[in-house]
Amino acid sequence: MNSSPLRADTTRRSGAVAGPAVVALMVAFGAIATATLWVYWYYHSAPFVPLQRAISAEFPRSSPRVDAGQRKIHKGTPAEIWIIMRVEFDLESDDAEPLAAADRVKELVNEHLNKGQYDTLHVRLYRGKPEQYIQKRDIDMPLRDDVPAAEIPEDEEVS
Secondary structure (H helix, E strand, O other): OOOOOOOOOOOOOOOOOOHHHHHHHHHHHHHHHHHHHHHHHHHHHHHHHHHHHHHHHHOOOOOOEEEEEOOOOOOOOOOEEEEEEEOOOOOOOOOHHHHHHHHHHHHHHHHHOOOOOOOEEEEEEEEEOOOOOEEEEEEEEEOOOOOOOOOOOOOEEEO
């Protein structure tokens, strides 16, 4: 019998998992989580793709993002649609261009979405000046006649 005091312990503890199996499980979990998020976001944003394309066609380089829904914390709140888009014109000098852009976006919303489905339209326009701050303008508009017009907030700066 040749017994060496430097022999490695090859016994396995109960409940232990091999390293390669742990790595494989982590990769599989990451793939499943990524696929789940992608499927959720695809189906959540799919109803707004035609509207996003129409806004992109009307306002080149605007990169619009459209989202809609209700605030679930407060049951019975009005259904709202939010549109965030980049613009090329100055948001601080004149009210005419931002309001005209918001009116045109409202027309596109009414063309591409069910008119009675949403109560309020929130349009956020932003313009990034190179090496400076971002100008932004929020405009809230009713989509239905029975909803009162919301106040238009003052312009704000974001640095």
